[in-house]
Amino acid sequence: MTITEQYLKNIQKEYWFEFKKAEEDFKKEMKASQNKSGKDGASHYTGNGYGVISARLASTRNYLMAIDESIKRMENGNYGICKGCKREIPIKRLQIIPHTQFCVKCCNIIEKQ
Numbered sequence: 001m002t003i004t005e006q007y008l009k010n011i012q013k014e015y016w017f018e019f020k021k022a023e024e025d026f027k028k029e030m031k032a033s034q035n036k037s038g039k040d041g042a043s044h045y046t047g048n049g050y051g052v053i054s055a056r057l058a059s060t061r062n063y064l065m066a067i068d069e070s071i072k073r074m075e076n077g078n079y080g081i082c083k084g085c086k087r088e089i090p091i092k093r094l095q096i097i098p099h100t101q102f103c104v105k106c107c108n109i110i111e112k113q
């Protein structure tokens with residue numbers, strides 16, 4: 001299986017949907033936290049949904065941005081080329097993480113920094 005622009009766009013569509021859902025949940029949670037605020041105006045909301053949802057929202061947004069970047073890279077013809085060592089990223093890795101911009105080696109180096 002090769003990774004095509006259409007394939008990336010399909011992933012983007014799915015994640016866009018996920019992002020919208022997360023955004024909705026985030027708004028709901030915000031409202032819930034406001035309703036539970038004390039008289040002093042400070043939020044005493046202790047539900048753990050807020051942190052979970054904001055993390056979900058952030059990670060979905062990051063993923064969307066990464067996919068978007070991948071589509072641009074595909075248009076420029078440098079998709080699948082590692083940003084670190086400029087070598088081709090193995091197709092097997094791209095199939096698992098289509099938005100990756102680094103090979104395993106470079107990814108490990110970055111993570112250690």
Ligand SMILES: [Zn+2]
Binds near residue numbers: 082087102104105
């Ligand atoms: Zn590399």
